[in-house]
Amino acid sequence: MNPFIYPILFGIIIGTLARMVMLKTDYRQYPTYLHGKIIHLALGFIAANLGAVAVPAILEKEYTAVTFLTIAASQFREVRNMERNTLTEMDSYELVPRGKTYIEGIAIAFESRNYLVIFTSLLSTLTYIALNIYAAVIVAFICYLLIHKYMSGSTMKDIVDIELSKISFDGAGLYVDNIYIMNIGLPERQEEILKYGMGFVMKPKNFDVRSTIANLGQRQAILHDISVSLGVVRDSGTPALVPLIKRDLDDGRIGIFILPQEKDNKKALKVLQSVPVLENAIRMPSESSADKRSGA
Amino acid sequence: MVLEKAILATITTDASKVTAGASIFICESKEEMDKVAANLEAILDGISHALSDEIYIIVKH
Numbered sequence: 001m002n003p004f005i006y007p008i009l010f011g012i013i014i015g016t017l018a019r020m021v022m023l024k025t026d027y028r029q030y031p032t033y034l035h036g037k038i039i040h041l042a043l044g045f046i047a048a049n050l051g052a053v054a055v056p057a058i059l060e061k062e063y064t065a066v067t068f069l070t071i072a073a074s075q076f077r078e079v080r081n082m083e084r085n086t087l088t089e090m091d092s093y094e095l096v097p098r099g100k101t102y103i104e105g106i107a108i109a110f111e112s113r114n115y116l117v118i119f120t121s122l123l124s125t126l127t128y129i130a131l132n133i134y135a136a137v138i139v140a141f142i143c144y145l146l147i148h149k150y151m152s153g154s155t156m157k158d159i160v161d162i163e164l165s166k167i168s169f170d171g172a173g174l175y176v177d178n179i180y181i182m183n184i185g186l187p188e189r190q191e192e193i194l195k196y197g198m199g200f201v202m203k204p205k206n207f208d209v210r211s212t213i214a215n216l217g218q219r220q221a222i223l224h225d226i227s228v229s230l231g232v233v234r235d236s237g238t239p240a241l242v243p244l245i246k247r248d249l250d251d252g253r254i255g256i257f258i259l260p261q262e263k264d265n266k267k268a269l270k271v272l273q274s275v276p277v278l279e280n281a282i283r284m285p286s287e288s289s290a291d292k293r294s295g296a
Numbered sequence: 297m298v299l300e301k302a303i304l305a306t307i308t309t310d311a312s313k314v315t316a317g318a319s320i321f322i323c324e325s326k327e328e329m330d331k332v333a334a335n336l337e338a339i340l341d342g343i344s345h346a347l348s349d350e351i352y353i354i355v356k357h
Contacts, residue, residue, distance in 0.1 A: 188334055
């Protein structure tokens with residue numbers, strides 16, 4: 001029997017398990033049960049296979065086999081495209097859309113998770129062949145810890161202070177704290193908004209964060225997450241009841257106006273705190289060389 | 297071309313302040329104006345904004 005059969009099998013199982021661990025269906029309802037999950041598990045299995053056979057291929061001096069990894073790379077880029085297209089298509093039917101930045105973030109996550117699978121199964125197979133199965137189990141466990149640590153990015157509570165705030169009308173202008181949101185003409189609609197509406201203010205903890213939360217994609221993600229978690233009082237054809245986020249130009253705070261179906265302050269704050277900070281929205285103006293020079 | 301924002305209708309109690317452009321609805325009282333604006337808002341999928349006490353506009357966002 002081929003001496004590599006067990007290491008390869010081990011790598012494949014560990015890789016597929018790693019993909020399972022990384023595949024969570026949460027409040028975003030994505031990937032959906034059951035078919036959405038199968039797509040990703042199947043791709044994870046393929047990735048695990050590719051990672052597992054790479055080491056034995058090299059040991060057998062089948063160097064060309066490594067070029068399969070490049071095919072894998074283009075395949076997984078395709079995964080990203082697939083996710084982006086599906087989510088973009090669906091987004092127009094959401095009451096509060098995700099927005100392009102959020103979609104791109106999800107697509108990137110799906111692509112990178114497949115690479116993590118390749119990496120995990122490659123390392124475990126390598127250790128199995130080079131040392132033994134016990135060492136391979138330990139390496140797989142370390143990989144799992146690393147995946148767990150690096151898979152989740154930071155959330156809003158790490159970068160902003162969130163406070164509940166009053167919503168009020170000054171004439172037809174709707175305000176959250178002192179941040180202008182929009183002009184609502186009809187008294188009837190104003191009453192509705194005062195009845196159902198909730199306001200929050202996010203205060204950036206440092207200068208870098210200002211540009212991150214100013215990002216329109218990040219703001220849309222906040223609205224989407226809170227609307228999914230608490231429900232939203234609106235229907236198609238009621239544009240006056242759209243939740244909105246506006247920015248205070250003086251100090252970079254943002255005012256969030258939402259119309260939740262469940263008016264629960266604590267839950268709302270918790271949801272807002274756990275909105276992910278989108279990779280594509282992060283800005284680091286303090287890292288610019290101009291900033292460093294002036295600071296020196 | 298897709299219009300991002302457009303004034304779909306103007307509702308007013310003071311006809312002297314608006315002329316042409318979007319359809320103009322002249323009302324007798326503030327109550328009538330509110331009613332017309334609420335109907336138009338629902339029909340046109342727009343938001344009614346108050347420019348002043350006499351003028352509402354329905355805007356497509």
